[in-house]
Amino acid sequence: MIDMFEKEDPVISEEEAAQYDRQIRLWGLDAQKRLRGSRVLLAGLGGLGAEVAKNLILAGVKGLTLLDHEKVTEESCRAQFLVPVKARGQNRALASLERGQNLNPMVEVRADPDRVEDKPDDFFLKYDAVCLTGCSRDLMVRVDQLCSKHNIKVFCGDVYGYYGYMFCNLGKEHKYVEEKLKLVKPTGNSNDGPEAKKAKVDPNETTMVKKTASFCALKEALEVDWTTEKAKAGMKRTPVDYFMLHVLLKFRTDKGRAPDPQSYPEDSRLLRQIRDDVLEALAVSADLLNDDFISYCFSEMSPVCAVVGGVLGQEVVKALSQRDPPHRNFFFFDGRKGNGVVDYFGPN
Structure with a gap:
C-alpha cells in the first residue's frame, strides 16, 4: 500500500507531467506521484461505474481493472456512456474497455468478465483500492473486512433512481495532508496593543499540515444499535437516506437486482413490505x-x-x-432536492 511517510513515490515522466499539468498545479507533484503509482479495481460497470471509471482514468492512476459479468442491455445504454449502442448483448466490462482506454492511453485499463462474487480473496489483494458499485451487502461486507486486514482502501456506491450513496473505509489510520493558510507572526512592538500581537492569516501563503483520520468498517456502520442512548442521541443528525439504504440493500439481497421499472407494481409492493420489516428490525419509528x-x-x-x-x-x-480531508464515512445524494449529505459512523 502506498504511504507518503514510508514508500518512495514513482517517477513522473516529462510526458506525464505535461498530461497532468493542471492536476499537478492543483494538488501538487507528490500527490500525483502517489496517484500514478496506484492500481484500482472497479466492480460494476453500470451508469455509476462508468462515471467512476472515467474520473479515475482521467485523473491518472497507474492501472484500472473493470470487473463485470453483466451483459449490455437497452436500459444500461441509457446511463452507461462507455458502451457503444451496437454492443448490446456483449459483456459490459469488455464493451467498456475501448472507450475507457481512449480517455487516457497512459493508464493501463483492463477488462475482466468474471463475477466479482466468484473471485478468491487473494484477487483483491493486488490492488491499492477496491471500488464496488451495484453490489450486494454480503459481498461489500466480505470485501471490506478482507481489505481492511491488508490496508487496502475500500469504496462502495450505488444509484437507485433519484437516490445515490457512497461509503468509504480508509482504515484506522488514514494519513493525508491538508493545505492551510499560513499564520504570520506579529511584527509590532509591545506598544502596539493586544491586536498587533496576535498571529494573522496571510491569504497569499499556505502550509501543508499532516493529519490522520480513522474509519469504521461497513458492517459496523450498518449494524448500529438504535436502542442505545448514544444512537438515539445521534438520530437527529442521521439522514433518512441511511435507513432507505437498508431497505434498498435488502431488496437487492432478496431479488438479486435493483428495483426495475418493468416490474414497478410488484417491486413497489415489495419495497413497502421491506421498508416495514427493516424499520421494525432496526427498532426505529x-x-x-x-x-x-x-x-x-x-x-x-x-x-x-x-x-x-x-x-x-x-x-x-x-x-x-x-x-485533502476525506468523507467519513457515508455520502448520500437526493436528486429531488439536488443536495448531498455527509455522515460519519465512527467506532463505538
Whole structure:
C-alpha cells in the first residue's frame, strides 16, 4: 500500500507531467506521484461505474481493472456512456474497455468478465483500492473486512433512481495532508496593543499540515444499535437516506437486482413490505420513511450517476493521493432536492 511517510513515490515522466499539468498545479507533484503509482479495481460497470471509471482514468492512476459479468442491455445504454449502442448483448466490462482506454492511453485499463462474487480473496489483494458499485451487502461486507486486514482502501456506491450513496473505509489510520493558510507572526512592538500581537492569516501563503483520520468498517456502520442512548442521541443528525439504504440493500439481497421499472407494481409492493420489516428490525419509528421514496428509486438516472460518480471518483483520488480531508464515512445524494449529505459512523 502506498504511504507518503514510508514508500518512495514513482517517477513522473516529462510526458506525464505535461498530461497532468493542471492536476499537478492543483494538488501538487507528490500527490500525483502517489496517484500514478496506484492500481484500482472497479466492480460494476453500470451508469455509476462508468462515471467512476472515467474520473479515475482521467485523473491518472497507474492501472484500472473493470470487473463485470453483466451483459449490455437497452436500459444500461441509457446511463452507461462507455458502451457503444451496437454492443448490446456483449459483456459490459469488455464493451467498456475501448472507450475507457481512449480517455487516457497512459493508464493501463483492463477488462475482466468474471463475477466479482466468484473471485478468491487473494484477487483483491493486488490492488491499492477496491471500488464496488451495484453490489450486494454480503459481498461489500466480505470485501471490506478482507481489505481492511491488508490496508487496502475500500469504496462502495450505488444509484437507485433519484437516490445515490457512497461509503468509504480508509482504515484506522488514514494519513493525508491538508493545505492551510499560513499564520504570520506579529511584527509590532509591545506598544502596539493586544491586536498587533496576535498571529494573522496571510491569504497569499499556505502550509501543508499532516493529519490522520480513522474509519469504521461497513458492517459496523450498518449494524448500529438504535436502542442505545448514544444512537438515539445521534438520530437527529442521521439522514433518512441511511435507513432507505437498508431497505434498498435488502431488496437487492432478496431479488438479486435493483428495483426495475418493468416490474414497478410488484417491486413497489415489495419495497413497502421491506421498508416495514427493516424499520421494525432496526427498532426505529415506522414513520421515519414514508411511501414517497418508492416512486423515486427505480432505474439509474444519468444526472444522479454523474453527481455520485463525481464524488466517489474524487474520494478515491483523494485517498490514493493522500491529499485533502476525506468523507467519513457515508455520502448520500437526493436528486429531488439536488443536495448531498455527509455522515460519519465512527467506532463505538
